[in-house]
Amino acid sequence: MTHLSTVLDRARRDGTLRADATDDDVVKLVWALSLLGDNAGESAWQRSLRFVLDGLHAS
Structure with missing residues (x-):
């Protein structure tokens, strides 16, 4: 497991x-x-990042 996977798994949990x-x-x-x-x-990219992060955020 990569460091990124560890961080993303924690964020999902x-x-x-x-x-x-x-x-x-x-x-x-x-x-x-x-x-x-x-x-x-x-x-x-900075403006688009806000939309991407909003889309990835759990509701």
């Missing part, structure tokens, strides 16, 4: 992270945000 969000989902979203920053600028 305590209800912070959606139970259906996989480690792979989170990694791909972070990667996509990095590409957005490369292509659209820092403010674009």
Whole structure:
């Protein structure tokens, strides 16, 4: 198990992270945000990060 998996498992257990969000989902979203920053600028990825985190948050 990676350090990221440990953190994400803890977040799922305590209800912070959606139970259906996989480690792979989170990694791909972070990667996509990095590409957005490369292509659209820092403010674009920072604004989008808020939407991504809201979407990953357990309700």
